[in-house]
Amino acid sequence: MTAYRRDRTPGATWFFTLNLADRSQRLLVERVDLLRASFRHVMLRHPWHIDAIVILPDHLHALCTLPANDANFSLRWRLIKTGFSRALPRDERISPSRQSKGERGVWQRRYWEHRIRDEDDFRRHVDYIHHNPRKHGHVQCVADWPWSSFHRYVQAGLLPADWAGGDISLLQAGES
Incomplete structure (x- = not known):
């Protein structure tokens, strides 16, 4: 198994993207x-x-903060993905590589993670998450x-209900 180099900062906040293996699925x-x-x-x-x-x-984005003495986000995602997959009927297409390892073909194996550096980074990722359905x-x-x-966020008074309801080009200009 490949040993990925990952930041293991306990109690950190992370941005994640997880994708289905078949991106045409809903x-x-x-x-x-x-x-x-x-x-x-x-x-x-x-x-x-x-x-x-x-x-x-076909995918999800999440911004999550771990408990103070915990850095094990990979365990959580593995268990969430496994629990979801096991609850589904076994009717997905499974590649020969996955079949040989006894894996399901529901999720992409890896996911994207980014440790949040500061309040501005946090705010930009919250905005990205909330804007994503409109972006797509x-x-x-x-x-x-x-x-x-x-x-x-609207219920808590952190964002107005009409946030990002205007010109989409203004929000896309800030994306990389």
């Missing part, structure tokens, strides 16, 4: 109930704070996407 929104159940199950045993999250049809053309207004922590 499993994450079609079976959001199973994904939520997997998150709840893992968070009971391995708590962490989800600062922001968006679930899209799923909705015109961020508030119209149901699977987003954007609604929690």
Whole structure:
């Protein structure tokens, strides 16, 4: 098994992107109930704070903060992905490589992680997460996407309900 070099800062906040293996699938929104159940199950045993999250049809973005003495985000994601996969019927296409290892073909093996450096980095990633459904053309207004922590931010008074409801080119100009 490949040993990836990862930052292991305990208690850090991280931005993650996880993708389905078949990006044409819509499993994450079609079976959001199973994904939520997997998150709840893992968070009971391995708590962490989800600062922001968006679930899209074929991928998700999350901003999560680990407990003070804990750096093991990879365990949490492995358990969340496994729990979700096991709850699904076994009807996905499985590559020969995955078959030889006894793996399912639901998720891409790896995921993207980025440790948040400061408040500005945090804010930019929260904005990226909340804007993502609009960026991908799923909705015109961020508030119209149901699977987003954007609604929690509005309820807490951190963002206005019409945030990012205007000209999309203004937000895209800040993206790399």
